[in-house]
Amino acid sequence: xxxxxxxxxxxxxxxxxxxxxxxxxxxxxxxxxxxxxxxxxxxxxxxxxxxxxxxxxxxxxxxxxxxxxxxxxxxxxxxxxxxxxxxxxxxxxxxxxxxxxxxxxxxxxxxxxxxxxxxxxxxxxxxxxxxxxxxxxxxxxxxxxxxxxxxxxxxxxxxxxxxxxxxxxxxxxxxxxxxxxxxxxxxxxxxxxxxxxxxxxxxxxxxxxxxxxxxxxxxxxxxxxxxxxxxxxxxxxxxxxxxxxxxxxxxxxxxxxxxxxxxxxxxxxxxxxxxxxxxxxxxxxxxxxxxxxxxxxxxxxxxxxxxxxxxxxxxxxxxxxxxxxxxxxxxxxxxxxxxxxxxxxxxxxxxxxxxxxxxxxxxxxxxxxxxxxxxxxxxxxxxxxxxxxxxxxxxxxxx
Numbered sequence: 001x002x003x004x005x006x007x008x009x010x011x012x013x014x015x016x017x018x019x020x021x022x023x024x025x026x027x028x029x030x031x032x033x034x035x036x037x038x039x040x041x042x043x044x045x046x047x048x049x050x051x052x053x054x055x056x057x058x059x060x061x062x063x064x065x066x067x068x069x070x071x072x073x074x075x076x077x078x079x080x081x082x083x084x085x086x087x088x089x090x091x092x093x094x095x096x097x098x099x100x101x102x103x104x105x106x107x108x109x110x111x112x113x114x115x116x117x118x119x120x121x122x123x124x125x126x127x128x129x130x131x132x133x134x135x136x137x138x139x140x141x142x143x144x145x146x147x148x149x150x151x152x153x154x155x156x157x158x159x160x161x162x163x164x165x166x167x168x169x170x171x172x173x174x175x176x177x178x179x180x181x182x183x184x185x186x187x188x189x190x191x192x193x194x195x196x197x198x199x200x201x202x203x204x205x206x207x208x209x210x211x212x213x214x215x216x217x218x219x220x221x222x223x224x225x226x227x228x229x230x231x232x233x234x235x236x237x238x239x240x241x242x243x244x245x246x247x248x249x250x251x252x253x254x255x256x257x258x259x260x261x262x263x264x265x266x267x268x269x270x271x272x273x274x275x276x277x278x279x280x281x282x283x284x285x286x287x288x289x290x291x292x293x294x295x296x297x298x299x300x301x302x303x304x305x306x307x308x309x310x311x312x313x314x315x316x317x318x319x320x321x322x323x324x325x326x327x328x329x330x331x332x333x334x335x336x337x338x339x340x341x342x343x344x345x346x347x348x349x350x351x352x353x354x355x356x357x358x359x360x361x362x363x364x365x366x367x368x369x370x371x372x373x374x375x376x377x378x379x380x381x382x383x384x385x386x387x388x389x390x391x392x393x394x395x396x397x398x399x
Contacts, residue, residue: 001191002193004166004193005194005195006029008197009201010034010200011034011167012045012200012202014379014386014387015035016153017156017384020156021384021387027163028164031165032192034192037170040167045153046149046153047280047345049227049260052086052146052147053378053381054068054069054114055068055116055381056118060110067389072145074385075383075384076088084148086261088142088143089145091141092130092138092241093138093140093244095136095137095245096136100244101136119140120137120138130238133330135330146241171187173211174188176197176213176369177212178369182194183197183369196369197368199370199371203277216373218350218373219292219293219296219298219350220350221296221351224269224272224346225269225271226344227267227345228267229264230264230265231340235263237265238257242257243256244256255270257331267342268342269345270317272317276346279346280345296351299351324336358373358374361376363390365393368398
């Protein structure tokens with residue numbers, strides 16, 4: 001058995017940021033990071049939209065709100081320090097109806113609570129700034145940025161190894177056993193003993209918590225976020241990130257247009273129930289994943305509460321014309337031919353047995369372990385302060 005002071009499970013951006021923050025705060029500590037996949041950042045980190053979020057949507061006082069604002073600044077500072085490219089095109093929350101315009105009033109108030117700069121503009125100014133976007137008005141948040149999160153994650157991994165940490169890929173965890181003096185972590189090839197364990201396993205977080213013997217009342221339900229991208233000749237179709245005004249009655253945000261750091265513009269996502277936690281091609285099915293959540297009462301509570309939304313999202317998934325109508329609410333010039341294939345993402349959504357969707361970060365802790373059970377968007381933006389938060393919890397004495 002190999003022995004370390006710390007073990008981090010999960011080679012996405014949250015796990016890597018945690019390992020990075022640990023070694024910054026504890027120079028000389030021994031640390032190993034275990035990632036099940038053969039490459040780092042291969043799941044949620046590698047399949048997101050690349051947005052550096054401002055935090056405007058999130059409830060004041062929530063961890064998401066706190067970590068998003070701090071994380072946006074820290075992400076940009078990290079990129080400057082290490083020569084990683086990012087841009088700040090800003091975000092336009094576009095109202096297409098008078099009801100949505102009234103909802104912008106509330107978002108403008110929330111921006112003030114969060115201390116975020118924003119600018120309210122009318123329909124004429126919106127058309128001036130974005131000729132291809134239609135709406136009665138918008139809220140502009142200039143601090144919203146874009147970045148390559150997989151590149152940022154790989155930089156974090158490099159800094160971890162430079163500080164003496166070990167990063168092991170292809171190391172799927174098969175056992176976790178906590179005792180009074182250590183935690184034993186097993187993979188198919190090796191066993192690791194550590195003083196403290198942090199699990200940032202994303203789509204597999206509930207399974208690893210149960211593997212460690214934790215009694216949790218949440219389960220990960222995967223939701224596919226299906227995207228299109230615009231053709232190369234329309235790479236400048238929008239200058240800003242174009243987002244809808246969120247409907248408080250709906251669990252997910254809806255389709256938006258996002259310029260990415262590589263120059264393409266993505267359109268999406270929708271949100272449909274995934275039939276595989278790690279299957280990205282359309283119609284991927286993992287029988288074990290499906291069997292697990294169909295036995296989970298929380299899924300059926302969510303389904304009953306969102307039948308209309310679910311039917312619409314499935315229709316949008318199956319029919320490009322239906323998806324296009326969502327886009328044309330504020331980008332009326334788009335055509336079917338403009339919607340080119342783009343790889344999907346899968347969101348790890350924690351759901352309680354009573355059907356409650358967990359919208360904030362959620363941790364489960366024991367004397368020697370911390371399990372991150374839910375790390376929703378803006379987890380990539382907030383990865384550095386999340387890592388620091390987890391490290392602060394590890395500073396507490398083992399009791």
